[in-house]
Amino acid sequence: MAPPFFSNSGPDDLSNWSSLVSNSIAFRHHLHRHPELSWKEKNTAAAIRQALDQLGIEWSVCADTGTIGRLAQSAKGPHIGLRADIDALPIHEANDHDHASTADGCMHACGHDGHSAALMSAAAWLKAHEDDLPGPVTLLFQPAEEGGHGARKMIEDGALKGLDAIYGWHNWPAIPFGKAVCPDGAVMAGNGTFRITLKGAGGHASQPENTRDPVLAAAAVTMALQQIISRRITPQNAAVVSVTSINAPSGETVIPDSAALAGSIRIANPDDRARIDAMITEIATAQAAAYGVEAEIEIFPRYDATINHPAEAATMRSAIEADLGADWLFEELPVPIMASEDFSYYLKELPGAFALIGADDGNGHHEPCHSPRYDFNDRLLPVITRIYARLAGAPLPEQSSLSQD
Template sequence: MSQPALTNWQALVADAVEFRRELHRQPELTWAEQQTAASIRERLTALDIPWRACADTGTVATLNPNGRGRHLALRADIDALPIVEASGVAWSSEQPGCMHACGHDGHTAALFATAQWLKQHEADLPGPVTLLFQPAEEGGHGAKRMIEDGALNGVDAIFGWHNWPAIRYGQAVCPDGTVMAGNGTFKIEVIGRGGHASQPELCRDPVLAGSAMVVALQQVVARRLPPQQATVLSVTSFDAKSGVTVIPDRAVLEGSYRLADPSTSDTLNALIESVAHSTAEAYGVQCEVSVYPRYDATINHGDEAARYRQALQEEFGAEALASDVVVPIMASEDFSYYLQQIPGAFALIGSDDGQGHNVPCHSPKYDFNDALIAHVARIYLRLVGAPLPEFTPESP
């Protein structure tokens, strides 16, 4: 190398931070990440890292393809959310109604920093390393499409991460078993008979029936499922707009559920349908129920999770695993698809440094903590057995 390793590393991290902010300015929604993909591919080409398109806007790159050691994969997600940004940062979104409100810009930048360093030390890698820049994590099942397009071909194990504002900077969680919940959504159309508000006896009120359904559904977890199985069911929308003197014909309820144990899914889906139909019958209305399972729980494999925890402690110190955040987190991740196919592990790495990086993901005021880029890149380097750069972390 023409420069000392430390200087090279500092420049590399600074470049990755700038790349992160460029991505933040130009976010793109699920399955529309065309410019994001082009930027990633342009940078990989400049580094002379071979890549191929995968699942349309996804990108798969591999270093040391002929290495004899285990073939490991590292993943970042690249899509943004339909949120109007209110963070006030200088690099705020320039795309109306679209924002990197979950930190996927930071995940991408951290993987790119890893790629830059790995390319410099490709000959020192014990085995092949595949980098997955994945689209459509935000409900688009991008991981599933990547797998279908061969992203895991020849890969022995995979690692991923998510920044987590509810965890202190310098700490992380990476348990054996379930780290994040599975999820699904539902929609219930309540079909009644509308009429004048002064004559309810001539109507079949879908607002009253829908209200009873909300109350009944909110009791499903508390009274119909074992308390040992972490589950959340929330009715999040009730649409029955009408005139102030008019009982409407229809009401529409929508909501979501989260569950830590995949075996609970069929039971919960059946209960949603049963409760809705039974309540409708009791109130003299009809209903149509649609349940949409989305992602399964993200379940770590023991050996890979142990290896990940070791890398976290080597990076952050003995207190790295001291977080009191309870797992599984009830949010969901399509990284679950990868872990259903091959061994691997997923970590939640804290971003709360006491300087405003505790704003939760999916908030219009959220912004990624750039200090994580160098840390996560070094953790990834440990996981794949690459030489480490010198690094003096910033104080939280």
């Protein structure tokens, strides 16, 4: 069981900014020590629900390991949702800090522990000022973002019921701390994966003429697929097709019967998905035939592009600027970035916005997401708490209490 969210203070002390920040850091470190993979976040969910109980926040189960918290439900203003993802990745942590993962082969390598702690910190602050909120606030602690389509299941279970808008964010180590991006339109790409099995006829390496070589065909398919973006998609549309593995195990003197390719697709424009999928099928089939080999092609759409709604993006930019200052925009980062997010499901259902907030403060927080050396920057916790408080219309802490940020 997790320690109480206010383990370093008491529930009456949560309007004290310094106590709130220290408790959110402790909560983040607890989640980091005990990561769980998508759809297996049982203990993570228990910790979140225990903390909500301790804060006196009404909650309900959503999507099994997901949790919905509710504040100011009788308020008459616009009803907003604030979202955090809670799952970890199948990566063995290479860090040795005190809060390193205790689960072998599993770690919070994308910062979902920090996202959850920031939302819990915001929940505590909003609860302390619940009577001042102009409209209802729904807190979405979502499972299975890492390829598990958790947002889709949350929607199916009614997570967006009654909401007028939704907001989310992701820490981003490639952006300096104190900078961010939150554009109108696409902020993150859509994605998909593919598998291609090339079936030929193996034989002795000394007699290739008596075989139908799937390895040679795999090389040709790989080279041809990498040219989809450079020759078949307009340069104005950001897209990526990457062959990420070739598997054709055999002996040094043996041409195998088959070879398998796998890869990733990234798209910024949703209209490009069907075109790229069709080209992968067309090219793989034609190249295989040229080498006397058959191609079996499987394409798996994953997430659509995360596309901000202009009015809500403007609202979120105002909240970011109020906290980070007038020069908050990191113009050096082209958007959309080609990573993907299942927050896209929410933005297809109702207005909202998603921001990338910089993590790199020069103190080791430059390691990219999904690296075994990654660690979330705890300095982001008070930043996001204030941004979420602004979005919800809550009062903010006195400036004098922000010195430890």
